[in-house]
Amino acid sequence: xxxxxxxxxxxxxxxVLEGMFFTFMEPIGAAACRQRLVGKExxxxxxxxxxxxxxxxxxxxxxxxxxxxxxxxxxxAEPGELGDDQVQDVLKEAVNMIAGGLVNTCDPEGTxxxxxxxxxxxxxxxxxxxxxxxxxxxxxxGCPFLVxxxxxxx
Amino acid sequence: MAxxxxxxxxxxxxxxxIKRVLDISGFDVGTMFEADNGREAxxxxxxxxxxxxxxxxxxxxxxxxxxxxxxxxxxxxxSIPVIMVTTEARPTVVEEVRRMGAAGYIxxxxxxxxxxxxxxxxxxVEDVHEGEGExxxxxx
Numbered sequence: 001x002x003x004x005x006x007x008x009x010x011x012x013x014x015x016v017l018e019g020m021f022f023t024f025m026e027p028i029g030a031a032a033c034r035q036r037l038v039g040k041e042x043x044x045x046x047x048x049x050x051x052x053x054x055x056x057x058x059x060x061x062x063x064x065x066x067x068x069x070x071x072x073x074x075x076x077a078e079p080g081e082l083g084d085d086q087v088q089d090v091l092k093e094a095v096n097m098i099a100g101g102l103v104n105t106c107d108p109e110g111t112x113x114x115x116x117x118x119x120x121x122x123x124x125x126x127x128x129x130x131x132x133x134x135x136x137x138x139x140x141x142g143c144p145f146l147v148x149x150x151x152x153x154x
Numbered sequence: 155m156a157x158x159x160x161x162x163x164x165x166x167x168x169x170x171x172i173k174r175v176l177d178i179s180g181f182d183v184g185t186m187f188e189a190d191n192g193r194e195a196x197x198x199x200x201x202x203x204x205x206x207x208x209x210x211x212x213x214x215x216x217x218x219x220x221x222x223x224x225x226x227x228x229x230x231x232x233s234i235p236v237i238m239v240t241t242e243a244r245p246t247v248v249e250e251v252r253r254m255g256a257a258g259y260i261x262x263x264x265x266x267x268x269x270x271x272x273x274x275x276x277x278x279v280e281d282v283h284e285g286e287g288e289x290x291x292x293x294x
Binding site for chain 2: 019020074075076086089090093096097099100101103104107108110116
């Protein structure tokens with residue numbers, strides 16, 4: 001069931017981030033991505049999609065700079081004017097829109113249940129992420145944007 | 155005549171965006187109430203005169219579908235139009251909220267004129283931006 005979700009992830013991310021947050025992404029390889037992690041901080045936000053007894057957890061890592069730019073563009077504020085709480089709120093909404101776009105695209109019958117985005121941690125140092133196994137990596141003006149997925153059976 | 159609007163969304167950013175859309179759309183808005191979830195919205199509906207509710211679906215504590223159900227089953231509240239603004243656009247969900255009595259449905263991401271047009275239709279007001287280009291209809 002989640003195969004289609006994974007296959008559509010990149011296009012849905014691009015649609016939402018470009019259309020609503022004026023943020024343009026370029027898919028890059030994991031190796032190139034790892035080189036850009038050091039010295040950066042990330043917001044880690046997760047959301048769960050449920051299908052019967054299966055669940056897919058999507059975890060998104062937004063760099064602090066990219067998150068700040070997305071939030072200022074979305075709210076019409078000057079960069080640096082917004083606090084972390086406002087940036088996190090905008091990023092959770094972005095994750096909500098991405099996950100919503102995925103279920104709209106991949107599950108028109110409405111068999112999947114969409115969870116609520118959750119901030120797992122802010123200020124995650126890029127150094128901590130170098131060894132992670134990312135499912136999708138993107139570049140935004142030199143800043144990496146990363147996604148991991150994890151499938152579980154209940 | 156000024157309208158009192160209740161915006162229900164667990165995202166303060168979305169509440170802020172909708173408030174800004176209402177501000178720039180030229181509606182005569184009296185008070186804009188805000189709630190973080192359906193439960194808070196019901197508390198506000200009990201103590202205040204609200205002309206229209208604009209609600210998200212996915213929220214903690216009480217979601218938008220449960221809120222819609224409560225409003226439409228309450229004799230005093232059921233005439234208040236409820237507009238759903240949500241990432242959910244699956245036909246099954248759209249049909250469910252229509253059947254439950256929602257006045258309209260807007261999918262996130264949305265364009266400001268979608269909210270403006272639907273509010274005009276729901277509240278029965280004249281075009282507050284006469285002379286502008288046509289925009290897509292977005293109600294049921």
